[in-house]
Every structure is written in structure tokens, then in C-alpha cells.
Amino acid sequence: MTAPVISVRDLRRSYGRGSGRFDALKGVSLDVAAGESVAIVGKSGSGKSTLMHLMALMDEPTGGSVELDGEDAARLAGRAVNRIRNRAFGFVFQQFFLTPNQSVLENVVLPLKIAGVPSGERRRRGMAALEQLGLADKARNRAVDLSGGQKQRVVIARALVGEPRVIFADEPTGNLDSTTGAVVEDILFSLNRERGITLVVVTHDDDLAARCHRRVHIKDGLIEQIEEAAA
């Protein structure tokens, strides 16, 4: 088995304090191997999004640890964490989070802009990513003028443009009809297969979950069950 890219140990996350305290995660341990695809499944409020945010270093755990390539993330400086999120991770969100009045290309190259890549190279790499997703002709359109499926493909292009090792997808097909949803799924899994990009998908769509190597079922802040795919 390949070494884990991300491993979490006894991860806990609580919100509030005193009587209003709410434990979103109550001790979760999980290894994500390089190149695999993992679905985190559960009802809303089960803690699955919290788990993804912690794995993506967007949030800090109340207890337990998150390790990247065997290194404890808690020991990394804020700047280093920012760099990892920028370089190693890509994000796909259910609500897209595109800046409406900017062009598609500008939206796609945002991670490169944050990384400080010069504008010529930004443009080249942004166009290459759009090309892959069949959106090169839309590069100059405003993001707001695209259809839902096109928007989600732009979001994937944005996640892809920094050549990340892991893509975190939070309900990537949640806002799409089943046909476009299937197209987006195909794109994500082909990236996983062909480029070896690790995929962490949070979903309650059973079809999408079924296509992942593993399905981690979360209930009330704990792992209820981990299913290995038959394939």
C-alpha cells in the first residue's frame, strides 16, 4: 500500500463552549493514500464537511492531529499552511464560488495569482486547464453568464490549474442535474485515474460515492463504517 498523503488521528472538533458546546467530530482516524479516491458520506450535520475542512487545513482541530506526508500540520507555520493549500490542494465547491463579474480565465488563474505566478505564465496555464475541460472558447466570458455545468467545469479547471496532489470536492454535483453531474463526475475520476490526483469527495449522492475506491460513512461525528469498492 502506498504511503498516506493525509492521515488524521483521533480528530476532534467542537464548536461553542459550556452548555452550548457542540461536538462535530468526536475522534476520527483515517488514512488517505496517494492516488486513491475517497468519498466521505453522511447525512447533513454528521460532521463530514468538518472532517474535509480539517483535512484541507482550512480549520484547526480541537483535538487530535492531521498529518501531511507524515508531518504534523499543527507544527507548520501559518505561511507554510497557506503554501500547502495553494500548491498541493485544489478545491471544488457545490456553490462554485466564482467571482461573477470577472472573466472565466481570471477566475481560473486565481490560485496562480495568489501564488505569485507572473501574468504571462498564468494565462498560459489557465488556458491549458480550460482547454482540458473544453472551455477554451469561454475564457473571455463573464463567469456569471455560464450554465451550471460550465461553471462547475470552470471550478474544476481552477482546482486543476495549480497542478495539485489532492482535490477536495464538497458536493461537486449537488447543484447540477444528473446529466451534467455525470459529466463532472467523469472529469473528476479521469483526473484521478490518469493523473494520479488524490480525490476527497464529500457527498450524499450514492452514485458518486459508489465510484470512489473507498466510502467513509460518518454519523454523529464518528466513522460508522468504511466500505472498500468491489473493483
Next chain:
Amino acid sequence: MRAVDLLTTAIGSTFRSKTRTTLTILAIFVGAFTLTITNGLGTGVNRYIDDTVAGFGASDVLSVTKTPADGISTGPRSGPRPYEPDTATTSGGRGAAGPGAGRGSAAVAVMTQSDLDALSAIDGVERVEPVRPVSVDYVQFGDGAKYVIGTGSRATGQTATMAAGAPPDDASGELELALPSEFVAPLGFADAQDAVGRNVTLAVTDATRQQHTVTAVVTGVSESAFTLGGGAAGMLPNEALVSALYSAQQTGVQPDQQNRYTQAQVRFSSSLTPTEVAALQSRLSDAGFESTTIAQQLGTFKSVIDGIVLVLDAFAVLALLAASFGIVNTLYMSVQERTREIGLMKAMGMGSGRVFALFSIEAVFIGFLGSAIGVLGGMGVGSAVSRMLGRTVLSDLQGLQLVAFDGVSIAGVIVLVMAIAFLAGTLPAARAARQDPVESLRYE
């Protein structure tokens, strides 16, 4: 994120909400506009004093008066003053650079030759010249009409702005004078150039009510300018003419009443530093003489103008403060609207410092736009108004540009507004920088 990207992104987002940005810019515009006008007013008036009145600025001359024996009657005082046979009252009417300028009526002791000798003996004094007040009855060209004319008392070394010809030469033995430009047409000259080189007749009355005339040559025509003592400009005689007029005027004065002066001019080395001049003044003061430099006389005048401008500036800064709340409000709304965008950028690894910089730059840019437009508007309106007033109300004061601008103070206004905008922007920018990406992305 690279600095240039930070800058373009911030500027780009400034224009995203045009109405809101425009209104904020307008608020800043008002402040910057006012500040520009008030500043320009200060610059214009002070520059006018510097330029036109540079004549008074012979920097190596002190106006000296004698302190009366009791030592307290100098300067304005309340209540009637006891009569003293050896004091004279100077009033603003006497001369432009008179000792009473700016002080109203003041009593000074009369100076005699022995006082002048005492002055000469003081260390640092190079030359002493008594100021001989001359009161001319009229001036006449040929057989033309007679006009009353004042005598501008020139500080030695004073330069005047000439409309034609040259200033009278003190070294010359000829009787020379410069006429103010107002007198050119009434006296019957075709124009200023025509007057140069012509002879005019001046009349003075002596102690026995006898009128004497003196003929002098016009060497130049001076531009009418503002005088410290106020009133119409007078002619500028040279040394020789003053002597001639003075001696004509002294005819019949009893010998013991002759050569009594209220004021003298002391020349010192022009290489003295201001501290050395102050030391000289204190030596004069010890010897019982009061002295003022030209710079001191102009200084009071300029500080009054500076004071007025300062008060006006304070109003402009108040307007800017009000505008800065507009900036705070605009940016808070902007941060609120872009919560998700900020969350996304932070999730993608943008540091808090960069987010802070992004919004601060936006604030500073809004400040820059408002101030640049305000300064341009202020300069445009200020120049137009100044030109208009120069042609109408203030046309008597040739060379006065009421509202003038200099680069440093204009740049100062812009920088000040940008600094205020930055300070106003720190609150919203800090809020943006503090945002938690998870919270922001959950925000609907």
C-alpha cells in the same frame, strides 16, 4: 500574490460597485477641493508678498527708533499719554516701512545727531542714515495739472517692480524718481515709456509756509503695488532728491529744531546670520534703540495670513474626516459583499496580511481618486476665480494672483488625503483579514 497583482486587483475591485465608489469619491472630493483652495490662497498671498514686496526685503537694513526715556510709552497704550517734549508720534501714514507699521500709533523719542553717532559706534553697525520725512505738496509735468503724491520711503537697497525704465539710482547726484503707474496718464504722459527721462516738478512747503519747487527726472515707472502702510503708492525718490526736498522743507526751521529725526536706518553686514542680527538688535536695545528688520515686519503680516489659512484648512480637514467615515462605510459594505470571495482566497492560501493589503490599497486608491479630482477641480476653479478677481475687484494690485499653487503643497494635500483614507480603511481591512475561510464559505 505579487505586489503588482495586489495593486491591479484592488483597483479593479474599486470599480466593481461604481455608484458607491463614486459617492465616496465625491465626499473626499469636497474636502480635497477645499483644502486645495485654502492652500492656494495662502500660497498666492504669501508669494505675492514675497515677489512684489521683495523691495522691502533689503536684508541688511534695520529700522531703528529711539526708546522714550520712560521706556514704557512705546507701542500702543490705553488711556491718554502725558505730553513729553522730546517724543514724536508716528502714525501709519508716514511711510511704508515706518516703525509704526502694524503697531498703530506709537510714541518714539526724537533722535538727534548725537544719537546717530551713538548708533554708529555700536559694534556691527556699518552705516547709519537718518530717515528724513518729506511731505510733497504736489507733482506736476510741464504746465499740466498738479497732483498730490505721497513719498514712498524706500529702504535702502529696495527694489521695486518696474513697469518701464529703471529704479532711481541712489549713487547718482542727479535728482531722480520713479513714478507710480497710476500717475502716468493724469500727469499727461502717453504711456509709461513716454514718462521715462522726462522732468517733473515737485513742490514742498517749508516752516514759514513758503512753497519751494524742485525739478527731478523720471527714471522709471513702478508698478502699483501693495504697501505695508496702506493707501496709494507713492513716488520713489533717490537719495539726492530726498536731500534736496528735505533741505527745501527745512528752510526757516530754527537751527535747534533742525536735523531731528524719528527714525534711522542702520546697515549691517549682509553676511550676518539671523542669530548675529538678533545679537545686534539686543545691543541696539541695550543702547536704548528699538529696531526691526524688514523680515520681522513682513513676518507679522505673513503669520496673520498663515493663521487665517490654517483656520480655513481646519475646516477642510473636518470635511475630510466626514468623508473618511464614508470610506469606512463603503469598505465595510465591500467586505460584507465579498465575504465568500475573501473566504475563497484565504482557502486557496492567501495570507491575512495580503487580504489586509488588498483592502487597504482599495481605500488608499479611493482616497487618491477623490483627492486627485479634488485638487484638479480646486486648481481649475481657484485659477479661474483668481483671474476673474484679478481683472475686477483686485485689479489695483498688479501682479497679485490670489490663488496660486506650488507642487509641494499640492502633493502634500494628495498624500494627506491618502493617509486619512488608509487610516479609515484599516478597520474594514482588518475585518476582512480576520475572516475565517470556513465561516466565509458557509456564508450565504
